[in-house]
Amino acid sequence: MTNFDLLPDRRKNIMFTKWTAYPQDVLPMWVADMDFSAPKPILVTLQKQIEHGVLGYEMPAQTLKETVAARMDALYAWKVKPEAVVAVTGIVSGFSVAARAFASPKKGIAIQTPVYNEFHEVKNNLGIPQIDIPLTKKINDNILSYEIDWDVFEKQVKQAGIFLLCNPHNPLGIIFNKAELMRMAEICIRHKTLIVSDEIHSELLLGGNKFTPIAKLSREIEKHVITLIAPSKTFNIPGLFCGFAIIPNKALRERYEAEVNKLRLHVSSLGLHAANTAFSGKCDLWLRDLKKYLTDNRDFLTGYVTEHMPAVRLTIPDATYLVWLDFTQTDIHGSPYEFFLKNAKVAVSEGKIFGKAGAGHIRLNFGTSRALLKRGLDRLNKALHSI
Numbered sequence: 089m090t091n092f093d094l095l096p097d098r099r100k101n102i103m104f105t106k107w108t109a110y111p112q113d114v115l116p117m118w119v120a121d122m123d124f125s126a127p128k129p130i131l132v133t134l135q136k137q138i139e140h141g142v143l144g145y146e147m148p149a150q151t152l153k154e155t156v157a158a159r160m161d162a163l164y165a166w167k168v169k170p171e172a173v174v175a176v177t178g179i180v181s182g183f184s185v186a187a188r189a190f191a192s193p194k195k196g197i198a199i200q201t202p203v204y205n206e207f208h209e210v211k212n213n214l215g216i217p218q219i220d221i222p223l224t225k226k227i228n229d230n231i232l233s234y235e236i237d238w239d240v241f242e243k244q245v246k247q248a249g250i251f252l253l254c255n256p257h258n259p260l261g262i263i264f265n266k267a268e269l270m271r272m273a274e275i276c277i278r279h280k281t282l283i284v285s286d287e288i289h290s291e292l293l294l295g296g297n298k299f300t301p302i303a304k305l306s307r308e309i310e311k312h313v314i315t316l317i318a319p320s321k322t323f324n325i326p327g328l329f330c331g332f333a334i335i336p337n338k339a340l341r342e343r344y345e346a347e348v349n350k351l352r353l354h355v356s357s358l359g360l361h362a363a364n365t366a367f368s369g370k371c372d373l374w375l376r377d378l379k380k381y382l383t384d385n386r387d388f389l390t391g392y393v394t395e396h397m398p399a400v401r402l403t404i405p406d407a408t409y410l411v412w413l414d415f416t417q418t419d420i421h422g423s424p425y426e427f428f429l430k431n432a433k434v435a436v437s438e439g440k441i442f443g444k445a446g447a448g449h450i451r452l453n454f455g456t457s458r459a460l461l462k463r464g465l466d467r468l469n470k471a472l473h474s475i
């Protein structure tokens with residue numbers, strides 16, 4: 089069994105974003121990668137590639153596409169043909185390509201806010217309108233949850249070329265259920281809005297939760313969906329930049345691939361090999377242990393905040409290693425991100441980057457050892473109580 093309490097020293101690599109962006113005395117709990125080593129089978133695969141000595145150009149092989157298709161079958165009984173799988177240089181480039189191909193200045197991109205900051209960058213990068221579909225915040229004691237307002241959903245989605253779904257949702261940790269996904273799909277199809285589903289966190293399920301890809305709901309729905317998946321979050325290899333767009337609809341796929349080719353988006357060979365091993369099933373025991381560790385981290389964190397910082401509200405994520413904390417009822421005036429950076433020496437993610445409703449909130453990454461998580465929470469708690 090993997091010991092997730094033991095962490096490699098990440099400050100040794102001067103290019104690690106998470107650990108070098110802030111001064112040495114700051115504990116980084118921001119960007120979404122974990123502090124754990126990747127699973128052994130992936131490291132062995134990469135070592136073999138290095139030992140061979142030649143790192144030439146490589147193309148996504150048919151066997152890799154078969155591995156991806158087989159994983160969808162094994163996880164969800166979703167039968168996709170290997171030719172439906174298109175390799176992409178990550179999920180942000182994957183949805184940016186979709187936006188280039190299928191959105192326009194007249195038909196923008198609809199997103200459920202607060203949501204992953206890169207979703208908000210598409211409008212700036214591509215000059216297409218962003219259409220916000222705010223999720224409705226619910227409060228029960230100190231626990232936050234978010235719901236879809238279906239009237240707002242339909243009103244906004246019908247103006248869009250693309251509905252960019254984040255499922256499981258970053259930063260809220262929601263796994264949308266089948267009934268919700270079905271209703272989203274029906275509305276999008278009725279208004280001819282393409283669904284692009286970012287499912288990068290789909291294998292990071294906490295506490296026995298289950299996940300269904302929206303495209304798996306029916307063969308009809310599948311024709312209107314581009315599904316984006318990657319091994320990067322699950323197996324902690326985001327720096328290798330390899331993901332996949334699954335596009336069963338041939339016409340959509342051809343348009344998508346044409347855009348990928350126009351931009352010359354070639355995936356690195358090490359990324360392709362790592363993805364093949366990640367999705368082969370060889371890392372599944374590691375993943376089972378990881379999910380247990382992350383679930384325990386989530387529960388520890390929820391208990392800690394409830395006991396020591398009762399004025400702080402938080403989500404209980406069903407997936408991801410990210411939690412959303414609301415400080416609007418505390419004595420912090422202004423940005424809690426800035427407050428904690430200065431007074432607690434902890435770097436979290438600023439809530440406002442996820443949308444306007446994120447003011448007064450932060451996102452915290454608990455994909456680390458329990459000891460570091462506790463150290464971070466102790467620092468936040470001390471700073472909060474020093475006001």
Ligand SMILES: Cc1ncc(COP(=O)(O)O)c(C=O)c1O
Pocket residue numbers: 120177178179180181204254258286288289318320326329330331
């Ligand atoms: C929802 C979501 N999509 C995409 C990404 C990044 O994907 P990539 O690094 O493959 O571009 C992240 C990273 O945090 C994410 O949370």
